[in-house]
Amino acid sequence: MVAEADGVSRDLVLRVESLGFEAAGTALLKEISFEVMVGRRLVILGPNGAGKSLLLRICHGLVAPSQGRVIREGADLRPVRQAMVFQRPVMLRRSVRANLDHALALQGLARSERESRCQAALDRFGLSALADRGARLLSGGEQQRLALARAWAIQPGLLILDEPTSALDPASTRLIEESLLQFSAEGMAIVMTTHDLGQARRLAEEVLFLDRGRILEVTPAPDFFTKPASREARAYLSGELLW
Numbered sequence: 620m621v622a623e624a625d626g627v628s629r630d631l632v633l634r635v636e637s638l639g640f641e642a643a644g645t646a647l648l649k650e651i652s653f654e655v656m657v658g659r660r661l662v663i664l665g666p667n668g669a670g671k672s673l674l675l676r677i678c679h680g681l682v683a684p685s686q687g688r689v690i691r692e693g694a695d696l697r698p699v700r701q702a703m704v705f706q707r708p709v710m711l712r713r714s715v716r717a718n719l720d721h722a723l724a725l726q727g728l729a730r731s732e733r734e735s736r737c738q739a740a741l742d743r744f745g746l747s748a749l750a751d752r753g754a755r756l757l758s759g760g761e762q763q764r765l766a767l768a769r770a771w772a773i774q775p776g777l778l779i780l781d782e783p784t785s786a787l788d789p790a791s792t793r794l795i796e797e798s799l800l801q802f803s804a805e806g807m808a809i810v811m812t813t814h815d816l817g818q819a820r821r822l823a824e825e826v827l828f829l830d831r832g833r834i835l836e837v838t839p840a841p842d843f844f845t846k847p848a849s850r851e852a853r854a855y856l857s858g859e860l861l862w
């Protein structure tokens with residue numbers, strides 16, 4: 620528990636309450652409720668089409684839910700900035716430095732503050748030598764590193780990532796995983812999806828297992844991987860497909 624100056628504990632950064640999403644008469648997400656704690660790593664797992672990306676997009680405010688709510692403010696919620704990293708990074712047709720600066724300008728930061736944060740991000744993510752290169756000319760791994768640097772630069776308390784390493788080689792993947800572990804050690808909450816079960820084992824503190832738009836389990840990661848409660852999760856972990 621973290622007691623704030625006013626004596627109230629604010630251990631959560633996000634609460635999702637009875638969330639649902641329907642399209643063309645089909646319920647794609649149903650009765651989704653979970654909480655994200657300060658500094659914790661939650662990995663959302665589930666088969667193709669389960670609704671993982673859709674859920675993340677709703678949590679980031681990119682898609683409106685049909686039912687329920689994503690709550691960011693309240694007595695037990697810490698007000699934090701939120702950033703999202705996608706499977707394929709979207710870069711402006713500008714330099715690496717300008718991409719970082721643009722993200723910081725959107726936060727309303729003054730030029731001097733932007734310059735120092737830009738430099739800190741370039742240094743931390745090993746991008747200094749590429750600072751003046753066109754961002755779209757970078758390799759896939761470098762672009763994803765820049766996407767992570769851009770997210771980190773705005774100092775989010777919650778970082779959402781949708782399959783951030785699925786297009787990357789093992790070295791780039793490792794770098795991203797190490798960064799995510801450092802971020803959460805520094806107090807950032809992380810919510811992410813992956814199809815890489817090795818990565819889920821390395822990163823998850825808690826697993827949310829989604830199947831056909833429903834939560835079947837929200838479980839501490841060691842329990843999920845050793846004794847999954849649902850037949851669907853057991854099948855998923857053993858690589859079977861259920862129809």
Ligand SMILES: Nc1ncnc2c1ncn2[C@@H]1O[C@H](COP(=O)(O)OP(=O)(O)OP(=O)(O)O)[C@@H](O)[C@H]1O
Nearest residue numbers: 641642647665666667668669670671672673674682
């Ligand atoms: N904004 C939207 N409007 C309507 N349907 C959507 C929307 N976003 C996603 N869907 C549909 O919701 C279903 C779940 O898609 P989603 O991409 O969330 O699955 P996923 O679990 O991330 O799958 P994968 O593991 O293959 O990436 C799909 O049938 C998709 O077409």
